[in-house]
Amino acid sequence: MTTRMTPELSALIAAVQPADAAAMQAARARQAQLTKPAGALGDLEDLGVRLAGVFGSERPHPRGVAVLVAAGDHGVAADGVSAYPAEVTPAMVANFLADTPAGPGGAAVNALARTVGAQVYVMDAGVNADLPDHPALIRAARQRGTRNLRQEAAMTRDDAEALVLAGAALARRAAEEGADLLIPGEMGIGNTTPAAAMTARLLNLDAAQVTGRGTGVDDARLAHKVTVIREALARTDTTNPLDVLAEFGGFEMAAMLGMMLQAAALRRAVVLDGFVEGSAALVGVALAPALRDFLFPAGECAERGHAAQLSHLGLKPMFRLGLRLGEGTGGVLAAPILLSAAAALREMQTFEEAGIPG
Numbered sequence: 001m002t003t004r005m006t007p008e009l010s011a012l013i014a015a016v017q018p019a020d021a022a023a024m025q026a027a028r029a030r031q032a033q034l035t036k037p038a039g040a041l042g043d044l045e046d047l048g049v050r051l052a053g054v055f056g057s058e059r060p061h062p063r064g065v066a067v068l069v070a071a072g073d074h075g076v077a078a079d080g081v082s083a084y085p086a087e088v089t090p091a092m093v094a095n096f097l098a099d100t101p102a103g104p105g106g107a108a109v110n111a112l113a114r115t116v117g118a119q120v121y122v123m124d125a126g127v128n129a130d131l132p133d134h135p136a137l138i139r140a141a142r143q144r145g146t147r148n149l150r151q152e153a154a155m156t157r158d159d160a161e162a163l164v165l166a167g168a169a170l171a172r173r174a175a176e177e178g179a180d181l182l183i184p185g186e187m188g189i190g191n192t193t194p195a196a197a198m199t200a201r202l203l204n205l206d207a208a209q210v211t212g213r214g215t216g217v218d219d220a221r222l223a224h225k226v227t228v229i230r231e232a233l234a235r236t237d238t239t240n241p242l243d244v245l246a247e248f249g250g251f252e253m254a255a256m257l258g259m260m261l262q263a264a265a266l267r268r269a270v271v272l273d274g275f276v277e278g279s280a281a282l283v284g285v286a287l288a289p290a291l292r293d294f295l296f297p298a299g300e301c302a303e304r305g306h307a308a309q310l311s312h313l314g315l316k317p318m319f320r321l322g323l324r325l326g327e328g329t330g331g332v333l334a335a336p337i338l339l340s341a342a343a344a345l346r347e348m349q350t351f352e353e354a355g356i357p358g
């Protein structure tokens, strides 16, 4: 199935270059002189150093935070792999955009984003309904939902690449509008099934090792979900990252992949929410290994298989709150931690400046 990728996509992949090693070294040296016992800021210290590498400064100053929520539907939802019906996907898109007394958006991601001052962007990447016009809705859909990955390729390579580029365009817009921390988020009933299939293939694991309960399926549905994923994996042995995305993925994963590549190319930080975001990140690091330098996993989520993704990426999550919602919620919660890590590195005095004996 492998075809040559579009020149625009290969240029985007080539634009992802490693973080600034000199800035990281300078940040590490500065960290050692700040007015605190060595190592006392725990994981914030390493996060600060990594942010120095992303922003190319020993005193990184990220400001704006944006969560980019892509929604898509999944043919495999017809196989009964979720605890909720597919109609929830377009209904939740309306919820992301609803007028509420608290402000725009009545979903968890909206409430958390308002709390931390993050901008929310909402993209139709391919939901299975005609969405009413809304000035804040970004329309990128080429299909109404994927085909059933158990039986056939979920999408064409053309559609996959078009959605990657649409995600990249949205990330460029968010960056132009002030975002330094970009949080890809998603909504799509059934999408932990494609995420598990992609993870199994890219990490060479058995479906049972990476398949979780998603929205909360019972034991019988979980066993069925594993069977569905095994059937999908048996259709093709491809390990080409973009083919894995097209065969087993979803439109929202394609869009999130584009957001990640573009954010890294613009040398912005990508905050990773959960398992579905992780499946897009696995495709991303397979295409552009330097993408890893720009990824900041938020929490370890409750979905089985997330730990395997994080250990493959070699990145440590910031917290463990048992989140399994999606929408980018974990990423939004992590943003103040990252902003604080940068602020400590940037704003603290050294022992010498403060006149404190070290």
Ligand SMILES: O=C(O)c1ccc[n+]([C@@H]2O[C@H](COP(=O)([O-])O)[C@@H](O)[C@H]2O)c1
Pocket (backbone or CB within 6 Å): 081, 082, 083, 084, 186, 187, 188, 189, 190, 191, 192, 193, 213, 214, 215, 216, 217, 273, 274, 275, 276, 277, 301, 302, 303, 323, 324, 325, 326, 327
């Ligand atoms: O990304 C995650 O870690 C995650 C874990 C569990 C559930 N979700 C969300 O729940 C939906 C997918 O669950 P499911 O059971 O329908 O496959 C989808 O809308 C995701 O945003 C997301």
Ligand SMILES: Cc1cc2nc[nH]c2cc1C
Pocket (backbone or CB within 6 Å): 084, 088, 092, 186, 187, 188, 215, 325, 326, 327
């Ligand atoms: C209500 C609901 C909200 C969600 N947000 C992300 N995934 C979701 C799944 C459901 C079912």
